Amino acid sequence: MIETFNSLMMGFSVAFQPQVLMYAFFGCIIGTLVGMMPGLGPLAGISLLLPATFGLNPIIAIVLLSGVYYGAMYGGSTTSILMRIPGEAASVMTCVDGYAMTQQGRAGPALAIAAIGSFVAGTLGVIGLMLLAPTLADFALRFGPPEYTALLLMGLFVLAYMSGGSMLKTLAMAVFGLLLGMIGIDVMSGYTRFSFGITELGDGVGIVPVAVGLFGISEILMTAGQADPPKVQQPSLRQLIPTAGDLRHSAAPILRGSLLGFMIGIIPGSAHIISSFVSYGMERRLSKNPERFGHGAIEGVAGPESANNAAATGAFVPMLALGIPTGPVTAVMLAAIMVHGILPGPMLIQQQPDLFWGFVASMYVGNVVLLVLNLPMVGLFVNLLRIPYAYLYPCILAFCIVGCYSVSNNTMDVWIMLAMGVVGYVLRKFGFDLAPVALGLVLGPMLELSLRQALAMSGGEYSIFLHRPIAVTMLVIAAVMLLFAIKPLIFKGKDWRSKVGLDEPADS
Amino acid sequence: MTETQVQQDGGLRSDQASGLTLLALAVWVGWLNLEFPVGTLAEPGPGYVPQLLAVGLGVIGILVAAFGSRSTPLSALPWPEATRALVIMTACVLATYALERIGYRITIAALLVFFLGVIERKAWWMTALVAAVFSLASHYVVGVMLKVPLPRGPWGF
Numbered sequence: 001m002i003e004t005f006n007s008l009m010m011g012f013s014v015a016f017q018p019q020v021l022m023y024a025f026f027g028c029i030i031g032t033l034v035g036m037m038p039g040l041g042p043l044a045g046i047s048l049l050l051p052a053t054f055g056l057n058p059i060i061a062i063v064l065l066s067g068v069y070y071g072a073m074y075g076g077s078t079t080s081i082l083m084r085i086p087g088e089a090a091s092v093m094t095c096v097d098g099y100a101m102t103q104q105g106r107a108g109p110a111l112a113i114a115a116i117g118s119f120v121a122g123t124l125g126v127i128g129l130m131l132l133a134p135t136l137a138d139f140a141l142r143f144g145p146p147e148y149t150a151l152l153l154m155g156l157f158v159l160a161y162m163s164g165g166s167m168l169k170t171l172a173m174a175v176f177g178l179l180l181g182m183i184g185i186d187v188m189s190g191y192t193r194f195s196f197g198i199t200e201l202g203d204g205v206g207i208v209p210v211a212v213g214l215f216g217i218s219e220i221l222m223t224a225g226q227a228d229p230p231k232v233q234q235p236s237l238r239q240l241i242p243t244a245g246d247l248r249h250s251a252a253p254i255l256r257g258s259l260l261g262f263m264i265g266i267i268p269g270s271a272h273i274i275s276s277f278v279s280y281g282m283e284r285r286l287s288k289n290p291e292r293f294g295h296g297a298i299e300g301v302a303g304p305e306s307a308n309n310a311a312a313t314g315a316f317v318p319m320l321a322l323g324i325p326t327g328p329v330t331a332v333m334l335a336a337i338m339v340h341g342i343l344p345g346p347m348l349i350q351q352q353p354d355l356f357w358g359f360v361a362s363m364y365v366g367n368v369v370l371l372v373l374n375l376p377m378v379g380l381f382v383n384l385l386r387i388p389y390a391y392l393y394p395c396i397l398a399f400c401i402v403g404c405y406s407v408s409n410n411t412m413d414v415w416i417m418l419a420m421g422v423v424g425y426v427l428r429k430f431g432f433d434l435a436p437v438a439l440g441l442v443l444g445p446m447l448e449l450s451l452r453q454a455l456a457m458s459g460g461e462y463s464i465f466l467h468r469p470i471a472v473t474m475l476v477i478a479a480v481m482l483l484f485a486i487k488p489l490i491f492k493g494k495d496w497r498s499k500v501g502l503d504e505p506a507d508s
Numbered sequence: 509m510t511e512t513q514v515q516q517d518g519g520l521r522s523d524q525a526s527g528l529t530l531l532a533l534a535v536w537v538g539w540l541n542l543e544f545p546v547g548t549l550a551e552p553g554p555g556y557v558p559q560l561l562a563v564g565l566g567v568i569g570i571l572v573a574a575f576g577s578r579s580t581p582l583s584a585l586p587w588p589e590a591t592r593a594l595v596i597m598t599a600c601v602l603a604t605y606a607l608e609r610i611g612y613r614i615t616i617a618a619l620l621v622f623f624l625g626v627i628e629r630k631a632w633w634m635t636a637l638v639a640a641v642f643s644l645a646s647h648y649v650v651g652v653m654l655k656v657p658l659p660r661g662p663w664g665f
Contacts, residue, residue: 052654168575172530172568179537179561186554191544193554194537217600221593390630394623395642397600398616402646405607406656414604422597429585430526448557460549 008130011357015365020063023056024362027064028369031071035091036079042072043438044216046332047208048399051406058340059355063362065333066316070122070363073312074370077114077305078378082107091308093280097293097300104296109242113250113298114305115375116242121258121306122367125313128262129320130360133349136321140346143322145453146464150471150478151324152447156440157478158267166431167486173427174436180205181444188452200412207331209404209413210441213420214434215328216400220393221425240375242298250302253283257306264307265314265326279307313363320344320356324446328438335442522585523576530569538562595627611661612651617643 014020034045045068053061076091081098094114101110143151160170183194184204195201242250260282261275283303284293293300315326323345325331337344342352349356404413424434458464465471541562547553603619620639624630630638651658 051656052650055655166572168568168572169526172565172572175561175565175568176530176533179558179565182558182561189545189554191554193544193558194540221596222589224589224592224596390628391624391638394620394628395638397596397623398619398642398646401600401603401607401619402612402616402650402658405658406650406654409657411604411607414607418597418600418604421600425593429587430522431579432526451557452552455549455552460551462549 004130004134007353007357008361010353011359011361012364014059014354014358015063015361020060020358020362021365023060023064024067024366025369025373027067028071028074028366028373031068031073032075032078032370033071034068035072035075035077041076041215042069043211043329043332044219044400045072046329046336047211047216048403050208050332050336051403053336054339058337058342058352059358061336061340062333062355062359063366065336066359066363067366067369069312069329069333070118070309070366070370073309074115074118077118077301078111081110081114081301091276091305093276093304094301096280097295097297100294100296101298101301106296108240109246109298110301111378112240112242112375113246113302115371117250117254117257117302117306118309119367119371120254121261121310122313122370123364124258125262125265125310126360126363126367128266128310129313129317129363132266133317133321133356136317137346137349140322142470143346144468145450145457146468146471147474148324148450149447149454150465150474151322152443152450154474154478154481155267155324155326155443156436157481160436161481161484169432170436173432173434174440177437177440177442178444178447180210180437180441182448187445187449198412200408200410204445205416205441206407206413207328207335207438207442208407209417210420211328211332211438212400212404213417214424214437216396217417217421218424218428218434220397221421222428223389224393240378246298249298253279253299253303254306256282256286257303258310261307261310261312262314265311266317267326275307275311276304279303316359320348320359321346323348325439325442328435328442331438331442520582521576521579522582523579524573525582527569527571527573527576530572531566532569534562534566534569537565592627596623599623608659609661611663611665612658613643613647613665614661616646 015024030049031042031045035042046065049065049068053064056064073091077094077098080091080094081102098110098114101107156171156174160167160174181204183201185192185202192202257275257279260279264275264278280293280300280303283297283299284290287293287297287299289297312329315330318324318326319330319334323334323343325334334344342348342355400417401414404417405411407413427434427437454464455462465475537558541555541558544555544558545553546555546559599619599622603615606615606618617639620642621635624638625632625635647658650656
């Protein structure tokens with residue numbers, strides 16, 4: 001414990017460097033703006049900013065990008081509450097009761113509780129990350145190729161079960177993403193696969209153009225041509241103060257949401273989006289007056305907002321400790337670290353303690369920055385929403401083009417982005433969830449390498465996965481998830497999606 | 509759309525169409541994969557995992573199609589923004605083609621003029637202002653401050 005405390009103090013000495021503080025501040029501001037703009041969620045924001053971090057040192061790069069991440073989570077709740085527009089998918093549930101509170105003239109307390117919940121959840125999440133990541137990293141040193149294969153498979157099945165949409169469609173998208181990950185040179189044999197003679201595809205398909213295309217371009221294609229945004233309420237500072245009753249009603253949902261969100265965020269393959277849906281369902285079930293939900297219940301804002309922020313922090317645990325992304329956002333952040341020649345994984349904490357502990361400390365700082373800065377400035381930020389969409393989307397498109405071009409200074413990434421934009425648009429029309437594609441793309445090469453190494457180790461015996469306790473445990477969990485997922489298909493029963501009112505497929 | 513309406517409406521369903529498309533994609537990937545050695549279980553080749561994935565995608569495609577009989581009829585899927593989306597994509601494709609030929613600043617300015625002036629029909633002075641400021645400012649931030657070598661046209665601009 002003392003060692004952890006000393007390491008954290010070392011982290012604070014990194015995080016309080018003026019340059020790091022400045023980038024954390026900028027990251028939070030940019031993230032808030034990105035989160036508020038429909039069509040630019042945290043993933044698109046981080047993807048677009050990724051090339052800008054290539055020239056920075058790795059600590060500053062990850063601090064900046066994680067600031068964008070939490071900022072976007074916060075910004076998404078503002079538009080959900082004030083305009084019923086979820087700036088990013090995790091804020092969908094906040095729309096329900098948050099906007100109902102706005103209609104009752106209680107936008108201020110809703111925004112304040114969302115901010116307080118996000119702060120508490122973010123802080124508890126960082127404490128969890130701080131305590132759990134080093135332990136998990138030590139444990140992960142026992143992992144060999146069979147364990148990694150089992151872990152990645154478990155992640156994909158958990159994703160399929162926890163996804164908001166149809167399990168089959170989610171699995172289809174995960175396999176599609178895994179196939180995209182097969183493009184390029186096979187590291188074990190040297191064969192160039194599925195490149196169609198295009199030299200640039202030899203290096204594979206990058207996560208940035210795929211993510212920007214699937215999430216940014218497809219959103220613009222879906223929403224282009226819409227009318228100017230509706231009028232926005234602009235609460236004053238005094239109106240933001242919640243009543244004692246609001247705080248009393250919100251305390252337990254914030255704590256429950258924080259715990260639940262962190263647990264969901266930590267599981268490879270699950271998404272922070274789901275945590276807010278599960279938290280909303282849980283709060284409604286636990287409430288003595290469930291009929292208030294949907295009509296301005298503050299618990300319906302406190303729980304989901306805390307859950308999605310805690311999940312965002314929890315997602316960093318496997319990313320830093322195991323080198324495995326739990327979702328597309330952490331996949332892009334992983335790419336940002338690897339660009340600097342740093343390999344995330346069990347050895348990261350030992351080999352790069354200043355990076356790990358500096359990052360942890362900067363998350364505390366980021367949470368405080370978001371609370372102190374954003375709440376009083378909410379009136380200023382909502383002015384962004386007054387920019388007509390007709391001006392906004394051409395500029396976003398131009399940003400997408402320059403952002404993708406900057407990744408490797410050639411137009412191939414821009415072509416991939418455009419192709420993925422069309423693919424994403426069509427897939428969304430047909431009710432497919434897009435997040436598994438991005439996750440599959442990143443996990444594909446990892447899964448292939450670990451599977452082939454495991455089979456080579458065992459001389460082709462698949463039973464190697466059953467002879468290793470960690471691997472077999474994870475495969476059993478994966479099998480249980482698969483059984484739970486196919487149960488409603490066979491028995492026509494209701495699964496957790498319908499119980500929390502998530503019948504429609506979730507958009508990313 | 510009510511369940512009865514869905515049942516009454518004949519024709520291909522959206523999930524059936526997407527399931528069959530996934531199956532076709534799986535067959536295509538499997539066919540492309542024929543040129544790579546699959547190897548053995550002890551020494552899996554470069555075609556091993558893609559083949560497993562293609563089979564998996566094909567099976568899932570069949571299941572999506574099989575369970576898709578109650579989904580929305582394909583003909584009832586709304587595409588109100590499709591024309592606008594097509595125009596946007598065409599403009600982006602032309603801009604990407606032009607990017608390395610006429611340079612970043614001119615391409616982005618032309619793209620914005622097209623979107624704001626032609627598609628959105630904004631005032632000419634506002635269109636010109638936004639196009640000029642955005643292309644020059646973004647070039648300064650990305651090209652000069654972040655040192656990304658953005659393409660220049662034959663006129664060095």
